[in-house]
Amino acid sequence: MSAALALLRIALGGLLLWAGASKIPDMASFAESVANYRIVPAPLVPAAAAAVVGIEIVAGVLLVAGRLARAASLVTALLLAVFTAALGIALLRGIDLRCGCFGGEEAATWGTVARDVVLLAAAVAVFLKGPGRLVPKAEGTLRSGPAAAPRSFPAKSGSPGT
Amino acid sequence: MRLALETASLLLAGTVGGLALNAASPRPAPLSVPIHSAAEAGGGMCAVPGAPAAPRARRIGVEEARGHCEACTAGFVDARSAAEFAAGHVTGAVHLPPVGHPDEAVVIAGLRAHPMVIVYDGDYSCALADEVAARLRREGLPDIRVLQGAWPAWVEAGAPGSAGACPACHAGGGR
Numbered sequence: 001m002s003a004a005l006a007l008l009r010i011a012l013g014g015l016l017l018w019a020g021a022s023k024i025p026d027m028a029s030f031a032e033s034v035a036n037y038r039i040v041p042a043p044l045v046p047a048a049a050a051a052v053v054g055i056e057i058v059a060g061v062l063l064v065a066g067r068l069a070r071a072a073s074l075v076t077a078l079l080l081a082v083f084t085a086a087l088g089i090a091l092l093r094g095i096d097l098r099c100g101c102f103g104g105e106e107a108a109t110w111g112t113v114a115r116d117v118v119l120l121a122a123a124v125a126v127f128l129k130g131p132g133r134l135v136p137k138a139e140g141t142l143r144s145g146p147a148a149a150p151r152s153f154p155a156k157s158g159s160p161g162t
Numbered sequence: 163m164r165l166a167l168e169t170a171s172l173l174l175a176g177t178v179g180g181l182a183l184n185a186a187s188p189r190p191a192p193l194s195v196p197i198h199s200a201a202e203a204g205g206g207m208c209a210v211p212g213a214p215a216a217p218r219a220r221r222i223g224v225e226e227a228r229g230h231c232e233a234c235t236a237g238f239v240d241a242r243s244a245a246e247f248a249a250g251h252v253t254g255a256v257h258l259p260p261v262g263h264p265d266e267a268v269v270i271a272g273l274r275a276h277p278m279v280i281v282y283d284g285d286y287s288c289a290l291a292d293e294v295a296a297r298l299r300r301e302g303l304p305d306i307r308v309l310q311g312a313w314p315a316w317v318e319a320g321a322p323g324s325a326g327a328c329p330a331c332h333a334g335g336g337r
Contacts (some may be wrong), residue, residue: 027184028249031191035245042196046245047181049191054180058172071168075176 005125005132006066009073012122013063016076020056022103027053033100037086055079069131077123084116192248219281219295222307227280228321237276239269239298241283241290242313251313252282253322260293270301282309282316 023030031049034040040048055075062072087099087108099108106112126132184190191197222230230236231252238255240247247257256269273279279298283290291308298306309316317323 024183024187026189027187027191028189028245031197032243032245035197045197046184046191046193046195050180050184050193051177052180054178054183055173055176057183058176058179062172068168068172070165071172074165074169075172 001129002132002136003134005129006134007132008122009063009066009069009126009131010134012076012119012126013060013065013072015060015119016056016063017060019102020053020060023053023100024103026103030100030103033098036098036100037090039082039086052079063126063131066131070127073123073126073131077120077127080116080120080123084113084120087113087116189249192245195244195248197243197245217292217296219292219299219306219308221310222280223310224315224319224321227307227309227316228319230278230280231322235276236278236280236307237273239273239279239281239294240313241281241294246284246313250317250323252316253324255282258294260290260297262297270298270303273298273303278305278307279303280307280309282312284313 027049030053031046034049034052035042035045056079059072059075059079062068063076083101090108091110091113099106099112101112181193184193227236227238231238231254234254238252239258240251240255241259242251242257243259244257247255251257256272257263258266258269281291281295281298283294291312295306295308311318
């Protein structure tokens with residue numbers, strides 16, 4: 001379970017990192033995608049677009065590294081919740097737009113919404129269950145075999161490391 | 163409390179980092195220019211939704227257009243969005259998206275001084291330039307051409323370009 005959570009966290013972080021990095025070559029285009037959602041006032045659109053890219057990258061790095069993972073997963077969940085709601089509302093209103101997800105020309109569809117819901121669920125799982133661990137804790141390693149215990153000390157009942 | 167502090171720090175670091183990355187981007191989002199949705203600004207799409215298809219205007223090749231630009235014998239009109247215009251445009255071009263903007267009368271009056279007007283947009287298959295060309299023709303401008311290959315071809319040819327908002331047509335706020 002712990003390893004599965006860790007893998008989920010790393011995959012989510014990697015995807016977020018990719019999503020942010022792929023927008024850097026054409027920030028002007030991403031800002032237009034943000035404007036097309038019509039949820040941010042026009043004067044704030046460029047700064048909001050830049051902030052979203054930076055937050056995606058910082059949260060992605062932290063999730064991959066397993067540092068501040070609860071805060072990173074919380075921010076990721078909030079971002080994804082906003083994206084999902086904005087996409088859903090735009091599609092319900094019949095607005096034809098680019099999703100702006102990975103810096104390309106990908107059109108927003110209900111498939112995009114479903115993908116965001118899956119990612120949102122992953123972020124919520126990491127937030128609620130914790131970041132997980134790819135390798136067991138050190139104490140588990142000590143318990144795993146007599147090689148970890150110093151040979152010069154005879155094993156005592158209940159002593160650590162046995 | 164700790165989670166709130168960590169979250170706030172992350173958001174702050176991300177925002178600052180994002181602004182720095184924007185400054186380093188080859189096509190940065192212009193922070194001082196408001197960006198409206200395509201539905202409001204007439205940019206960002208290759209057609210104005212609901213508008214009938216504009217007739218195809220006469221084309222002009224990049225090299226010929228470049229000659230006119232360097233000799234100042236043609237006016238240039240950028241039909242893309244305000245953000246794209248601000249990020250880079252033909253030197254001396256004015257911004258005029260298909261839906262216009264508050265100062266379009268001044269822009270069109272200025273274009274009348276040129277024997278030829280060359281309109282361009284941002285995509286090889288984009289129809290925005292044709293829409294603006296049709297509009298300028300209705301205004302009575304005599305010789306309107308659309309740049310073949312659009313802005314990407316102009317950039318590829320290394321023809322003169324500059325960046326920044328259009329001072330002549332965005333005195334009211336850069337739509």
